[in-house]
Amino acid sequence: MNPSQEKMDKLYSLIANEEDARACKDISEQACTEVPRNFFLILFSQTLTSLGDLLTSPKTVLTWLMTAVGAPAALIAWLVPIRESGSLLPQLLIGAWVRQHALRKPFLVLGAIIQALSLFGMVLVVLWLEGLSAGLAILGLLVVFSLGRGLNSVAMKDVQGKTIPKQRRGRLTGLASTLSGLLTTGVSLWLLGSAKEAGVLIYVLLLLGAAMLWFGAATLFSQIEEEPGETSGGGNAMRQAFANLALLRNDELFRHFVITRALLLSSALATPFLIVLAQQHSSSGALLGAFLLASSLASLLSSSFWGWLADWSSRRVLLLAAALASVFCLLAAIASQLEWALFANFWFYPLLFMLLSIAHAGVRVGRKTYLLDMAGGNKRTDYVSVSNTVIGALLLLTGLISALVASWSLFAVLVLFAAMSALGVLFAWRLKEVTAD
Structure with a gap:
């Protein structure tokens, strides 16, 4: 075992609170050998996507953005419904499509890239459009973003189920939420120190930063070691x-x-x-x-x-x-x-x-x-x-x-x-x- 792998195993053992970092439940023997590496890849990728979600929340940042570009209040009312329903409604179709493939990791990468590109599109909207046209463009890009989010949601459940043992999955999700929450608090405090008007630069930085987070997550997703799974029944x-x-x-x-x-x-x-x-x-x-x-x-x-x-x-x-x-x-x-x-x-x-x-x-x-x-x-x-x-x-x-x-x-x-x-x-x-x- 190389030194870096040994350190990773020790850190995973500490987080998992067990002496045997290879202890596994509900996953294959081969997947068990890759648990520590996959645990940290998923942990860091989920931290990045959770932080990205917070920085592009339809309840805060996107609402602020819509008001800043002069979008009508009626369009602002659509932000949360589109973000949430866009992830919920297509899951029947997305789930059937994803489960026709033995490997689900590529869909994680695809979903993250879709979300990143949607945010880059919003940056262009902020720079070039305003009023009703800007609001409609942001909503359209949010639809695309939500589809990518739904794709990630379905694929992550399958990938995590194949790579992370039972009684470690909740710990993984909770730790990712805590890390992203702490990072968001840091961003919040930075913004609190700004007495200036929230101009175009702040929105561009937030959207670009979130897009880069999803590109980073896509890179980490691609490194996960996943075994082929069942493809029937979609x-x-x-x-x-x-x-x-x-x-x-x-x-x-x-x-x-x-x-x-x-x-x-x-x-x-x-x-x-x-x-x-x-x-x-x-x-x-x-x-x-x-x-x-x-x-x-x-x-x-x-x-x-x-x-x-x-x-x-x-x-x-x-x-x-x-x-x-x-x-x-x-x-x-x-x-x-x-x-x-x-x-x-x-x-x-x-x-x-x-x-x-x-x-x-x-x-x-x-x-x-x-x-x-x-x-x-x-x-x-x-x-x-x-x-x-x-x-x-x-x-x-x-x-x-x-x-x-x-x-x-x-x-x-x-x-x-x-x-x-x-x-x-x-x-x-x-x-x-x-x-x-």
């Missing part, structure tokens, strides 16, 4: 997923859960409008940094709390998170109408953004845990595929409605989101307890 899986849509008609609890989840889309869709309101008071780079910092802190502060609470009752997590989201959306609506000194304070909207993001994190943890606890085995898999497809479609519909309302009044669209969250509370209340069953 088409059958797709047909079965469409057939499973009958669950919405026949399974009352599942149907009720999907309605609850759909109503609570409001917690994600409302956040970009807080940035629009904040920019009415200031458009400095420091304020953009404050929002990025708020986003990072919301993730770091809330995940463990919501996770612990969800282990007690995922239904009550949904109840609490929905109630908080409704209150914070209503507060934002009130702030949009009143000219109080509090609402003009530099930190008011970043703080409200952080609180709403914490509520949204509760919605995400609660609905994921509820779905896991509601069923097991193949039925759980069916629930996931159907709910993701339906929610992807509903995201586009909700995006259309909120865009129309936002073009009329920001106050009205925030009241709409508050009302959706309040209805979400009522539907979550009617869900039965499944965590303790």
